Amino acid sequence: MENSSRVMLMMSVIVLGMLSLWPMVVMGKPVLHKVGGAKGWNQNVNYTIWSSQEHVYVGDWLIFKFDKRYYNVLEVNKTGYENCIDFTFIKNVTRGGRDVVQLTEAKTYYFLSAGGYCFHGMKVAVNVRDHQSAAPSPSLSDTAKSSGGSILPSLYTCFGIIIANVVYVSLVSMGIL
DSSP: OOHHHHHHHHHHHHHHHHHHHHHHHHHOOOOOOEEEGOOOOSOOHHHHHHHTTTOTTTTTTEEEEEOOOTOOOEOOOOHHHTTEEEEEEEEOOOOSEEEEOOOSSEEEEEOOOOGGGGTOOOOOEEEEEEEEEEEEEETTEEEEEEOOOEEEHHHHHHHHHHHHHHHHHHHHHOOOO
16 A cells, blocks of 8 residues: 555656646747848848748747948838838837847737848848647647747746655655655
């Protein structure tokens, strides 16, 4: 009887540890995407091709690497993007030539460089998607969507690991394991 209790407790600790890692499996870690790849934020880069090859999710980051003496990064709306309108921007992202933006919503983000560089192709539309769960819901044809907050995977994982360790240390100190 005592042996089966030990096995049951050990199984509980293992299951708790595995459940604490589930949010990391479902949502993954945020990814840093270098806009333009190796060429960075520059002229003569086809950002339409670049963005079509990226898989960008809520919580991910974009990094723009460029020469701040010539270029900048402005977040604009769709009209501003399509017509290279740089004076009604939403946000000036430019800080120093290695500028990062966290993508906090599932939507299309639009960025361009002012000073006429947009007309030379320095603009990018980035489609940001929600994370999808690992398995489709049995009652729905689509996969279930998670809430997408970027801090949640690490918070849940840390909390679960702490609980599993406390349970394990408690069981060891009681002589059960």
